[in-house]
Amino acid sequence: MSYQRAPVKAPRMSGVALKAMVNTLERGVVGPVLVEKLMRDSGIEQWRELSAGDAPPIQYPLPPGAPAAEPQTPLEQAARAIATSPVTLERETVATFARAYRDGTTDPVAVVKRAHAAIERLDGGADRLGLFIARKPEEVLSAAEASSERLRAGMPLSVLDGVPVVLKDEVDLAGFPTTLGTTYRTEVARADSTVAARLKAAGALILGKANMNEIGINPIGLNPHYGAARNPWNRGHITGGSSSASSAAVAAGLCPLSIGADGGGSIRIPAALCGIVGLKATWGRIPETGVPPLCWNVAHVGPMGLTVDDVAAMYAILAGPDGHDVVARDQPVHHLSRYEDGSLQGIRLGVCTPYFEDADPDVVTRCKDALRALTDAGATVVELPPPDLNAILWTHSCIILSEMAEAVLPQLKARASVFGLDSRANLALGRQFRATDFVHALRHRHRLTRELLALMADVDVLVTPTTACTAPAIPESTLPAGESNLPVVDALMRFVRLANLTGNPALSVPAGFDRAGLPVGVHLTGRPYEEHLLLRLGRVVERAAECRTPSTHVRVLG
Structure with missing residues (x-):
């Protein structure tokens, strides 16, 4: 089978035209007819006729993965992840924070005060970046004071003690509503999500709840209620979504780490467009307890960070069963075996060349540079057959959109205009x-x-671009409502859907920049529970890629 990608047959709409179309789609008689026509025009009938063979409608059991070669506790793994991180003034990584606190150059209280002042500058007024939905600065300052006391006593809780982070407003944080980027979810969470609880137990300082695409349903990052999240590399461009401000806050320098959620690339797409690292771990690897359900079969929560080392440290602390999330049960112990090993001898990289090259020229060039860095380190390339993109598109679209519609159905029936x-x-x-x-x-x-x-029995990692384009411009004239632009959605999601469907881990790593200075991401997909290998390869790519600082950027270490 040759590589094929059907063009997206849908008009770009905004304003009155978009409103008219939506009202028509929601009508009892006309709407279903129009929706069915749109779906037929986009290839659903071919998918409906495509045989699934003997496959039952349950997820194929994921293999257990290899045991840890170097067993360590989560806190030991986190410390190990940053142990050899470069410490520079240009990049305020977790290692840079740890060094500054250890040397007494600054403390968490001073950092939080600078961060709050920076947030007021970046997220206030007409030129705001659209970063936060909710904050409680006084609570963060109190947590910073406790962290400073622990550090002065030489008793940090982990390498994340005193390190600022932000949470996508899709995970519960006690005392805050979890809005999902909407205006109707106003009930205050009584308990922390597992990811928030684990970060607090590690001493991380949670600056607030980050802006996101409404209910995470779009990969662009324009929220009609809380404003467009803007890209620190060029505020006239999108961040990607749906973990939009989780990526922008890291890129802008407010924190080296954040939490995102990913049902269809929502960690990896904004990571690529904002020039940071994003990990969608194996399905269930990081518990979703305290994450309101939107798309049960394809959802993941996970770390985003300035560098691979930062993400590895956060992954080490977040991963593992919590006794509540049923998907997270019965998985192997997570580990970072051979994480520091820069030699990739024996590693086989799966590439389908026409698929890899189905992206903008600058994206392809930078991702080929990343591929070259991996082969220079000893890996070999294995050519793979092309994916069935129509099958992947409709399988993913049917699951995620059906589940999202069910998740919000009471609100949709009561008042769709919310x-x-x-x-x-x-x-x-x-x-x-x-x-x-x-x-x-x-x-x-x-x-x-x-x-x-079966394909990955012969290769260790699949390599593609993360997105087919760099960050598109924000359609300013369409704000605050935004637009429907399915060709852009397809360009952003083309390479990322399959990992959500299968549950395989996937990592987006910065690979350089296009001619306009916007970041490019390369995408690595691994076998279940082999996050350690993805992070190891991501480290090689990262250290070979050009590093720059966004035009909108702050430093909180002083």
Whole structure:
């Protein structure tokens, strides 16, 4: 089979036209007919006729992964991840924070005060970056005072003690509503999510809840209620989404780490567009307890950070069962075996060249540079057959949009206008899928997982660009409602959907810049529970890539 990608047949819409289309889609008689036509024009009938073979509608069991060669506790792993990190004035990494605190150059209280002042500058007024939905500065300052006392006593809780982080407003943080980027979710969370609790136990300082695409339904990052999240490399461009401000806050220098969530590239896409690192770990590797359900079968929560070492440290602290999340049970112990080993002898990189090259020229060039860095370190390239993009597109779209429509159905029925126009358009699609479509999608999910695992018996990691383009310009004239632009959505999601369907871990790493100075990301997909290998390869790519500082940037260490 030759590589094929059908063009997206959907008009770009905004304003009155988008509102009219959404109102039509939601009408009882006309809407379903129009939705069905749009789906047929985009290739759903070919997918409906595609056999899933003997695959049942349950997820194919993920193999258990190899045991740790170097067993360590999560805190030991986190310390190890940053042990050989370069410490420079230009990049305020976790290692830079740890060194500054150890040397007494500064302390968490001073850092938090600088961070709060910087947030006021960056997120206030007409030129705001659209970073935060909610903050409680006094609570953060109190946590910083406790952290400073521990550090002065030589008793830090972990290498993250006193390190600022932000949380996507898709995870519970006690005392805050978890808005999911909406205005109707106002109930205050009574308990921390597992990821928030583990970060607090490690001493991290949570600056606040980060802006996101409404209900995480779009990879662009424009929120009609809390404003467009803007890219620190060029504030006229998008951050990507849906973990939009989680990436922008790190890129802007407010913190070296953040929490994102990823149902269809929502960690990796904004990481690529903002020039940071994003890890979607194996499905269930990091517990989703305290993360309101939006898309049960494809959802992941995970770390985003300035460098691979930063992400590795946060991954070490977040991963592992919590006794509550059923998907997170019965998994092997996470580890960072051979993490520091820069020699990649024996590592096989799977590449489908026409798929790899189906991106903008600058993106392809930079990702080829990343591939060269891996082969220079000893890895070899194995040519792979092309993926069935239509099957991947419709299998993923059916599962995620059906589940999102079900997750918000009470609000949608009560008052659809509480959602933005673009969300309503996507939810109308989700409500139109048939029960037979959903079962068909689950069967194909099983088939695709089984086939990917078989393919990866002969390769260790798949390599593609993360996105097919760098950050597009924000359509300013369409704000605050935004627009429906499916060709851009496809360019952002082309390479990332499969890992959500199968549950395989995937990592986006900065690979350089295009001619306009916007970041490019390279995407590495691994076998289940082999995050340690992805991070090891990501480290090699990162150290070979050009490093720059965004035009909008602050330093909080002083």
